[in-house]
Amino acid sequence: MFKRRARADREWREAQRAGQAMLAMHTEWPEPPVPVSAPAPATPTDAAVVPDFLPPDFRAPSRLDVSGLMMRWLPPLVIDGEVRQCPECGTYRDWIIFNMRDGAVWLRCQAGHHVQEPRLDSAWYNRNSGPVDSYHPNLEDGLRHLGH
Ligand SMILES: [Zn+2]
Numbered sequence: 590m591f592k593r594r595a596r597a598d599r600e601w602r603e604a605q606r607a608g609q610a611m612l613a614m615h616t617e618w619p620e621p622p623v624p625v626s627a628p629a630p631a632t633p634t635d636a637a638v639v640p641d642f643l644p645p646d647f648r649a650p651s652r653l654d655v656s657g658l659m660m661r662w663l664p665p666l667v668i669d670g671e672v673r674q675c676p677e678c679g680t681y682r683d684w685i686i687f688n689m690r691d692g693a694v695w696l697r698c699q700a701g702h703h704v705q706e707p708r709l710d711s712a713w714y715n716r717n718s719g720p721v722d723s724y725h726p727n728l729e730d731g732l733r734h735l736g737h
Pocket residue numbers: 675676677678679680698699700701702
């Protein structure tokens with residue numbers, strides 16, 4: 590019993606930490622710009638246990654419960670010393686940066702063009718993002734929240 594509680598406690602704290610990491614979305618990515626071969630993890634083991642001292646409704650969503658994280662990036666995005674431009678419209682500032690559950694990083698310019706950025710990953714996103722301040726039921730809601 591003690592062991593189980595300690596384990597649940599630890600998982601709760603991990604879920605809390607993950608939940609605080611970034612802004613997140615609950616729904617599936619609505620329109621993948623290109624085919625992505627990224628099957629969702631079959632059985633997330635570290636999010637499977639519900640802490641027995643709190644009802645499930647009080648749990649913060651963990652990273653595995655959301656389809657992706659997103660943040661607004663206003664200044665020019667410099668990668669490897671080079672300013673990233675939208676390949677379609679040439680804009681280079683005011684991006685929405687997505688970190689999907691599969692680890693892929695996508696950029697969305699203000700005109701709504703999506704482009705994957707393989708040089709960025711979840712580690713980069715985690716280093717550069719602030720705490721999660723809200724959860725959204727769909728992509729549009731998240732974009733509105735971020736001012737796009
Ligand atoms: Zn664009």
